[in-house]
Structure formats: structure tokens, C-alpha cells
Amino acid sequence: MATVDIAPVKKPFRWHILVFLAPAALIYTAVMIFPLISTLYQAFFSQKWEFVGFGNFMQLFTDPRLSASFWNALINNVWFFIIHMLVQNPIGILLAALLSNPRLRLRGFYRTVFFIPTILSFVIVGFVWKLILSPTWGVTSGLLKSVGLGWLFQPWLGKEEYALTTLALISNWQFIGIPMMLIYAALLSIPDEVLEAAECDGITGWSQFWKIQLPLVLPAIGIVSILTFVGNFNAFDLVYAAQGAQAGPNFSTDLLGTLLYRTFFGYQLQLGDRAMGSTVAAVMFLIILAGVCVYLFGIQTRLRRYQF
């Protein structure tokens, strides 16, 4: 080159940095980022590769047949998420609060047990609950009868009005270990001096939990909420394992994930549609992105973090 480089020390190119980064960056880019971008890109093309702009999206939102199943899946998914926020996370916080008491016996035992459902696969969880709630087998109805509540029993997974909520509760059962552990970890990281100071001021028991511990673990609750959001809006396996790709009865348990699967691969008489599959995936991407942005810019920055 004509320009003279007069930098005092000309470092040689540090090849080792490239060597360390390359394998991870290559696989990640080729198998994750590139397909994601490509899928988003394909959402703007028809099945025959003609550019259609937002045509696919318009069709997904307004076409009588397609939009009905899309809005159904979206509303179901929102309900699925609400149940997780109302049942799974509060129970997780309660269990974590009870476990964080250092004088509690059997802590290790409880912790281990509560996490067991989380390690099981969706296939196992789906079928186990399907069998247990099955009216043919009668485990649940038998149990309810033995405590005099036999009239309460319904084939919950088989009824349109209950199936989605039942599945959401099953999913809560499976994943309660995650909020419990993360909040438990946050509770443990509160220094003893803070709690002792509170006790000196006469703040103990539940009021200590509400006034001292809960505000301090809000960042962990924020993380749990966004993890729940991302996990729920991309859920598929549990519905597929328990109710099949048709998300029965009568699509009442259809989520965006199962809709994506059916749209892309087809089912029964309907053929798979790559373009529409990409469109559904793109919509899911935007929903998740929106959720993550709300968390990062709206929630996380407002939560006060305390350095101890």
C-alpha cells in the first residue's frame, strides 16, 4: 500500500481470535440466523416464488378460513400465557419463598422433587396426564369420588371449554420448577444483614416477604415472565403429544406452534404450504420480538437493581 503506516506498534493479525470464534459463529450463522432470515424473507413470496409483499400476511389475517384458525390460535395462546402467569409463577414464588427459609428441614429433598416434572419430556407429560385424566381408566374420577367430589369429574381434555385450560395447567405442573429455582436463587442472594435489619425494625414473617424480599427479587420475576412468554408463544410439543396435530377437540387447544406445524406440513386433505408456514413463523417471530423488546426497554430498565 502507498500509505505508510506509522503506528508505533503494528500488531500482527491475531489469528487465534478468529480460530476461537469461527466454529461457533459459522454453525450459529448457518443453522440458526440464516434460516431465520430466510424464513422471514419467504413470508413475502408466494408458493411459486412470486413476490407478493404483505399479501401472505393479509391473507393470514383476513382470509375467512385461514384467519379463523389464526385468530383462534392466537387467542388460545394468549390464554395459555395468562394461565402460566396467574398459576405457575405465583405458585413458583410461594414455593421458593418457603424453601428459602434457612431453618427449613428437607430443603434439598423438596427442591429435587419439585424439579422432577421439568426434566420429563413433553411426550411423557402429555401422555401421563392424558391417561390420568382419562375417563376410561378412572384414576381421577376414583380419587374425586373417594373424597366425595365425584360429581366434579369431567373428561377435561375432551371438552372444548376445558381442554385448553387443562393443558395449560399441565404445562404449569411441568415447568413450575423453573420460576421456583430462579426466584429461589434470587432470594438466597439477599444478604442476611438486610433481613436482620428488617427484623430489628420489627418487620417479620409475611410482611417481611412482601416489603423486603419480593421487591428485591422483582428482576428475577421479570426474567421468569419473559422466559414464560417466549416459551409459551413457541409451544408445540405438549399439545402435539396430548391432543395431536389437530389440537382437538375441534381446534380448541390450537396454539401458534401447532398452527405453524399444520400449515407448513399440511394435515389430512390440506397440503403443506411453505409460504404460509413462513408467514405464520414470521408472525410468531414478531410477537416474540415485541415481547422481548417490551421486557428489555419497558420493564428491565425500570426495575431497580440493588448492588450488595
Added chain:
Amino acid sequence: MSKATHSPLRSIAAHAILLTYTVIALFPVFVIIINSFKSKKAIFGAPLSLPLGDAFSLIGYETVFKRGDFLLYFQNSLMVTVASLVLVLLFGAMAAFALSEYRFRLNTLTGLYLALGIMIPIRLGTVAILQLMVASGLVNTLWALILVYTAQGLPLSIFILSEFMRTVSDDLKNAGRIDGMSEYRIFFRLVLPLVRPAMATVAVFTMIPIWNDLWFPLILAPSEATKTVTLGAQMFIGQFQTDWNGVLSALALAILPVLILYLIFSRQLIRGITSGAVK
């Protein structure tokens, strides 16, 4: 400390809640396992009794071993999980080391780029991933799954490992440099052994979703020769829906290995999740 936190009444209440939840968490697993050892009559006659005397039967397990190729599925799952795990840990640690050790242009940007995948699920790229695997002839091979799971596991592992690598003392690495060690030797000989506990944590986190995944085996490798345990169990159960002995035994077989592994590694897993918090 004060009386309020110490009263036996409070402690009894706490144990009552925790024990109730223990029953809720374990009951389904317990019911499946005891019934998998029973005859059909006993399964329906007394679902909650233990498999003793007449009720005991292994007929379900016989069906599973005769009709399903679970040994092969198990082997497939094991190969996919172990291979992905090795790649995630090796490549993840290398990238984490580069990001935490060296200052170079684009460092922050590369870090952010690699962290994107923590929040965005790889599943959303399925349409193009399938096209990619078809184009490269990897459909219905275990390699397709290994590549996808490696890509899926890398972001979180890089994130966690680079946090840990920042804590490795600079003096140690500089001493190595003065002794004339290459950067590669510093990484493999000095840094890797020191972050082993973090690697174990990442390993557990990476392993569970890979072993349990249904979506990618269903889409990328559904052939008989490449089925994983999760997919194999799903299909077996779908086919033998009315054979309760078979279904219950297949479920028990799918639960037991994971349960045993978990009980062995639970300390590690829990320590990983609560790491930094437990002082």
C-alpha cells in the same frame, strides 16, 4: 432471631404446603410406574394399588421390547445428545474465551450477535432449516439434528461461559504467556480446567431440551433408523393407544433413564441454577 419466624406453627404450615406439592409433583409419575408392572385387569381394577401378588405382570414390557425398536432409538438419542453437547461445550467455550479474553474491534457486536439466539427460538426458522437440510442431503440423518441442536445450544453456553471466564485471573494467563505458552495452550491447559464447574452447568442445561425435543426429530429425521427415544415413544404410544400395558411400560421406560440421571446430577443442576447465589 425473632419468635415469629421460629414458631412451630409456621414451620408446620410450611411443611404442609410443601408436602402437598410434593404429592402433586410425584403422583402422576408414581401412578405410571406402578401400573406399568401390573396386569391389564389390575390396571383397571385397582389403579392405585401396588403391583403385588396376582397383579404383578411384565406383559407390557414384553410388548415394548418386541414391537418397538427402543434400543435403537435410545442409541440415536444418546448419540445426538452427546455429539451436540461436545460441540456446544467445545465451540461455546472457545468463542466465550475469545470474547472475554481479547479486546478487538467488533467484540461487543459479536457478543450481541451471538446472544440473539438466547431469546429467539430456533424453531421459527424451521421452514428454511428443512430446505437447508434437504439441499445438503442431511435429512433423515442424525447430523441434521446434531447441527440444529449445536446452533440452538451455543448462544446460552457462550453467554454463561464468558461470564465465568471473566473471573479467571489474568495473572495466571500472563504467567503462561511469559512461559511461552501459545494462546491455544493457555485456553486448553489453563482456562478450561478452571471453568469446569460452569461447563457442567451448561451441559445440564443444554442436554435436557435436546433429549426431550419432539419438533426437530419429527421434521428433520422421522425415519425408522434415526428416530430418537422421544419421537419413538410418541409414535409407539400413538400406534398402541389401546394396549394399556404397552403404553404404560413405554412411558415408564422413557421416564426411568432421565429420572436416574437427574437424581445423580441434581445437585450439580441445582447448584448451577443457583450459582452465585449460594455463598
